[in-house]
Amino acid sequence: MxxxxxxxxxxxxxxxxxxxxxxxxxxxxxxxxxxxxxxxxxxxxxxxxxxxxxxxxxxxxxxxxxxxxxxxxxxxxxxxxxxxxxxxxxxxxxxxxxxxxxxxxxxxxxxxxxxxxxxxxxxxxxxxxxxxxxxxxxxxxxxxxxxxxxxxxxxxxxxxxxxxxxxxxxxxxxxxxxLPEKEIYSGLGEIIKYGFIISPEIIKIFKKLNFLNLDIQSNEIEQLIIISAESKSKIVSIDSSEKDLRRILNFGHTTGHIIEAFTNYSKITHGEAVVYGMMVAIKISHKLLNLPKQVMDDSIYTLKKLCKTEIPFIPKTDFLNYLFRDKKVESRQINFILIDEIGNPIIHNNINPNIVYDTYKNLLKEIL
The missing domain is CATH 3.40.50.1970 (Rossmann fold)
Known part of the structure; x- marks a missing residue:
């Protein structure tokens, strides 16, 4: 029953x-x-x-x-x-x-x-x-x-x-x-996002997961679903129409959307693209907001466990074209979500597009 x-x-x-x-x-x-x-x-x-x-x-x-x-x-x-x-x-x-x-x-x-x-x-x-x-x-x-x-x-x-x-x-x-494995990992990419912007306990659970033998019916996965639903509902309850706080849900999405668009939405899942986008945002957070290097390194190490597909080289012209087409750009100013510590997002209202591209390019070199 x-x-x-x-x-x-x-x-x-x-x-x-x-x-x-x-x-x-x-x-x-x-x-x-x-x-x-x-x-x-x-x-x-x-x-x-x-x-x-x-x-x-x-x-x-x-x-x-x-x-x-x-x-x-x-x-x-x-x-x-x-x-x-x-x-x-x-x-x-x-x-x-x-x-x-x-x-x-x-x-x-x-x-x-x-x-x-x-x-x-x-x-x-x-x-x-x-x-x-x-x-x-x-x-x-x-x-x-x-x-x-x-x-x-x-x-x-x-x-x-x-x-x-x-x-x-x-x-x-x-x-x-x-659900196919790639879609499981795509969903995990969105789940860990909540850990970085509002619910740090998610990061702690992720560090305990056995990715070599992931049990999708485990209590840990159900707990992650519940915490994620609580996190999003809390944000939506405060800002239901994405005028202010809800924008923090775009953490990792600006670069993630560029990767998806460049690969014609077919070679990489949404969640995995967002994972790479979060790596870019975390590296920029270290550079601009003094996010501690140890936190940056630990975060990227955890995020890499969710990556199954290599990201492509994207020419700068294409990257910037996609960037300025993004819905988060207002009057040529790029709204970019950063963090100054785990669980504390910062909305940067006018980030330099060259920093975003250079960080992506450097990440690509590190991964390859």
């Missing part, structure tokens, strides 16, 4: 606060969990076919047997579905399924699914309810929490989007059993 008492973390907002529920096997209790919210409206699972075959059929059956009017919208897999074309295609399919303003969407999948479903929910019928059920580690600790939803256009990723929070986030760590 699976527990109906999950770990509960509340994202406290001025309006529409919501819970994050975390428990191994919680999907098996989803009918009981959502029973009080079932008012005979239509519930629609949105899920990529591979994920639906792994977990969606089970959830569909549980909800159906619990008296829910449940439908399924299987979507294509991969980043390409975050586009205007697929947005229109799936909105039409939802309407064909009888979706209306009272309907509730269930986003079952990774970050791409959550992004697309959240964007649809925020715009279809001027806004309908949705729940996030993330199946990747990255989505569990990052994209499913905070209400950022977006699709891509030719000019760049996530350039059309909304802030629209789910009614709840349902996290089942058992989903990670079938």
């Amino acid at each position: 699976y527990s109906l008492k999950p770990e509960t973390i509340n994202v406290l907002l001025q309006q529409n606060s919501y819970p994050i529920w975390i428990r191994k096997g919680i999907r098996k209790s989803i009918g009981e969990l959502l029973k009080s919210l079932n008012k005979n409206q239509k519930w629609i699972i949105i899920s990529p076919t591979p994920i639906y075959n792994l977990y969606g059929k089970e959830i569909f059956q549980i909800l159906n047997q619990s008296g829910f009017k449940i439908e399924i919208l299987e979507i294509d897999d991969g980043e390409r579905v975050k586009s205007i074309y697929y947005f229109q295609k799936y909105c039409k399919k939802l309407i064909d399924l009888g979706c209306n303003r009272d309907s509730i969407l269930l986003a079952l999948g990774g970050g791409v699914t959550g992004d697309l479903c959240g964007f649809i929910a925020s715009t279809l019928f001027r806004g309908i309810s949705y729940y996030q059920i993330p199946t990747s580690l990255l989505a569990m600790v990052d994209s499913s929490i905070g209400g950022k939803n977006a699709i891509n256009i030719e000019e760049g990723k996530n350039l059309i989007g909304t802030f629209y929070h789910p009614d709840a986030v349902i996290i089942d760590p058992e989903f990670l059993i079938t």
